[in-house]
Amino acid sequence: MSEAALDSQTAKKVIADKKESLWARLVSHRTSFLFLAPFFLLFLVFTVIPVLTAAGLSLTYYNILEPPRWVGLENYKQLFLEDDIFLKAIGNTLTFAVFTGPLGYCMSFILAWLISNIPQKYRFFFTLCFYTPAIASSVAMSVVWLYLFSGDRYGLINHWMIKIGVFDEPWLWLQDVKTIMPVIILVSLWTSMGTGFLAFLAGLSNVPTDLYEAGVIDGVRYRWQELWYITLPSIKPQLLFGAVLTIVSSLQVYDIAMSLAGFPSTLYAGHTIMTHLYDYAFVRFEMGYAAAIAVVLFLLMVGLNRIIFNLLGERD
Structure with missing residues (x-):
């Protein structure tokens, strides 16, 4: 044979x-x-x-009224070679994610760690205080922040800035291209204490005290040593969970940008991928093109989450 x-x-x-x-x-x-x-x-x-x-x-032209018509990779070609607004939306989204992702993640963990170190009877109050902005509706939050960053003299920030002599005239916070994205980032950070924050707090509360006692015997003397050698390894699943949620929420920013900067924002300074998707899906009803945007966003999320899994996931 x-x-x-x-x-x-x-x-x-x-x-x-x-x-x-x-x-x-x-x-x-x-x-x-x-x-x-x-x-x-x-x-x-x-x-x-x-x-x-x-x-x-995403490989078709589909406007809801007509059956989908095959166009191949034409939508993707238009996205990356002809759609300048989409490229600007990618830049705005990544800028937003770079700032709000790491900062929001670190803020959530640090606040959860601090709360876990105070007496048990006070934890509920502080947890509620930091978690409330995350559960408040975007409409209610936008009303408060629109009042703070109003572009006239009645806006709270402009009022105090003019009163103390920093500004001579009101600053158009939500119309100026230099300040639109910083304001959106600031508001998003304020509302970033969400599910990830609660996951960190739950993980920190369930670290066995025996580990800290064993650490003292092995030579751990300072709080940062406890944090690095005992706490962080013990809550690795919660760290991974929080990182995934942070990435997803950072790339899906939409309602805050729309509520604050309007649609469309000045020179598309607050335009994000999700806003671009909304525009083509529910304003222009070009569902094939909107599906291509959704696929690009999906692949971006999968790629970043894969990196996070490699960093925080268990090797075994």
């Missing part, structure tokens, strides 16, 4: 063994898979199928 025939038989045997092994594992763990079935079904219906549908629509 020739070597090619032997190799073919060996390959078939390996494939058959793998199929038999997979089926054996499915049968032996059928109860576990049965309990996981509802999640897999929901994940398939609300995540996998929409992503595949968006990827398919």
